Amino acid sequence: MTMPVDPETDAARMRGAMAEDLAARGFLDDDPAWRAAVETVPRHRFVPGFYLPADERDGRGLTVWRPVTAQLDHGRWLAAAYSDTTLITQFDGDEPDWKNPAERCGGAPTSSSTLPSLVLRMWADADLREGHTVLEIGTGTGYSTALACERLGSAGITSIDVDAHRLEQAASALHACGYTPTLAVADGLYGYWPEASFDRIVAACSFRAVPPALVAQTRPGGTILLTLSGWLYGYARVLLTVAEDGTAEGRLLGGTVSFMSARTHAAPAFGNPGHWAAELPGKPRAGRHGPERITAATEEAFHLRFLVQSAVPDAQLVTVGDVVHVVDVVSGSAATLTPDDGGWQVRERGPVGLWERVERVLDAYDTAGRPGPETFTLCIHEGGQHLRHPQLPCLSLPSI
Numbered sequence: 001m002t003m004p005v006d007p008e009t010d011a012a013r014m015r016g017a018m019a020e021d022l023a024a025r026g027f028l029d030d031d032p033a034w035r036a037a038v039e040t041v042p043r044h045r046f047v048p049g050f051y052l053p054a055d056e057r058d059g060r061g062l063t064v065w066r067p068v069t070a071q072l073d074h075g076r077w078l079a080a081a082y083s084d085t086t087l088i089t090q091f092d093g094d095e096p097d098w099k100n101p102a103e104r105c106g107g108a109p110t111s112s113s114t115l116p117s118l119v120l121r122m123w124a125d126a127d128l129r130e131g132h133t134v135l136e137i138g139t140g141t142g143y144s145t146a147l148a149c150e151r152l153g154s155a156g157i158t159s160i161d162v163d164a165h166r167l168e169q170a171a172s173a174l175h176a177c178g179y180t181p182t183l184a185v186a187d188g189l190y191g192y193w194p195e196a197s198f199d200r201i202v203a204a205c206s207f208r209a210v211p212p213a214l215v216a217q218t219r220p221g222g223t224i225l226l227t228l229s230g231w232l233y234g235y236a237r238v239l240l241t242v243a244e245d246g247t248a249e250g251r252l253l254g255g256t257v258s259f260m261s262a263r264t265h266a267a268p269a270f271g272n273p274g275h276w277a278a279e280l281p282g283k284p285r286a287g288r289h290g291p292e293r294i295t296a297a298t299e300e301a302f303h304l305r306f307l308v309q310s311a312v313p314d315a316q317l318v319t320v321g322d323v324v325h326v327v328d329v330v331s332g333s334a335a336t337l338t339p340d341d342g343g344w345q346v347r348e349r350g351p352v353g354l355w356e357r358v359e360r361v362l363d364a365y366d367t368a369g370r371p372g373p374e375t376f377t378l379c380i381h382e383g384g385q386h387l388r389h390p391q392l393p394c395l396s397l398p399s400i
Helices: 007-024 032-040 074-081 116-126 143-152 164-176 212-216 273-278 299-311 354-367
Strands: 049-057 063-069 087-091 109-113 134-137 157-161 182-185 198-207 218-228 236-242 248-253 315-320 323-328 334-340 343-349 377-381 384-389 392-396
Touching: 007 032, 007 074, 007 116, 032 116, 032 143, 063 074, 116 143, 116 198, 116 218, 116 236, 134 143, 143 157, 143 164, 157 164, 164 182, 212 218, 218 248, 236 377, 273 315, 273 323, 273 334, 299 354, 299 392, 323 354, 334 354, 343 354, 354 392
Parallel strands: 134 157, 134 198, 157 182, 198 218
Antiparallel strands: 049 063, 049 087, 087 109, 218 236, 236 248, 248 377, 315 323, 323 334, 334 343, 377 384, 384 392
């Protein structure tokens, strides 16, 4: 007679296997306390439902997202919960009905359970230590919060999320597992003054620039770890140290990590690309660089998108057919790039020469020997936020 498998025993076995895999890949950094946290925190209790992409796309070419719950397919649900995978739990700010979930096509993810290896990488980069007070921006499902509580204890952990329903579900899961961090519905753009000051601030969402409130809420000598992004979807992570005078400075970190934008920093709708293109001059010029420099699926292009985005912070890019459109809803400027005999023809108008600015950054980057992200320093002071490199012109992040 075959005895039924105890779901919690099966989950514990999978947690152990996931911890073993993460350790083998270098994400636990020989720290037994973090490994114990991974082996202890039941991730499946934080993700009662999520979406996974199907292999096929729909008739419009959109990704088909299939709901996964314990009721629909217990084995698949548990296996995914203990895989090193980001699990999408919400699209476009709409909370699914997980008792009767529906398949969906396309959409912008707005909440998720971040893949465990990235969660551990973030906590490790932030250098959390016993006794630290920590602000986490973007509670999400609460899994990353639970790992921090298991590692450091709940007393020093504060976690905020702008989505009240998401936070309510995370709070229920956290409390059911015995974790009692300070939780609040709040916009990460403004940090959380009631619990300030913090030794560490870590954001699980991205911002167009470093919110001044986060610098003000960090103790001198404390650090802020966050992801910077923008409307060209260029990303960079930065680890800042706050000084006694309220300034902050730190280097960009390597890698190709991306996070969902803070909702107040999401790109605005820009309308119909055809309307923007209709106002462009008829005579094009030959482009010095093509869009593939920033759109290719390479680490260098990932890095370059962030650099050029700092030069044109209000620009967005969309491809229609074989024509690339660059539009700026703030200044009204626009450009198109059309392929031509192996090169690109550029047309642009408006007060900002969008592609000309991009090309100037690319020219300077090439002349400097194509430096990697770790060679750039972000400096924050009363005069603004500036990205500095010894061989490149200073780039400014947008005011927020």
